[in-house]
Amino acid sequence: MSTTFEEITRPDNGPLVELNNNMQEVFSQYRxxxxxxxYLEYELKQKDEHILKVENENSFLRDKHTTFDSNGKSVEPIIT
Known part of the structure; x- marks a missing residue:
């Protein structure tokens, strides 16, 4: 009884290594x-908070320096 063995070659890992490297690059870009x-969301929130602060300060100053007539309408101050 004679048994012959065919030579078995291991598959090349090159395509898998290349695919893995490409996927790592994709994940890196995604991160x-x-x-x-x-960062942009944080910056936008900071700007929104700053705008709200300025609007509140503006409203306070406008109310502080505005007088109203008997009908509740604002009256321009007379500067002499």
């Missing part, structure tokens, strides 16, 4: 975009 989006 960078998420971080940038978070």
């Amino acid at each position: 960078k975009m998420r971080e940038y989006a978070s």
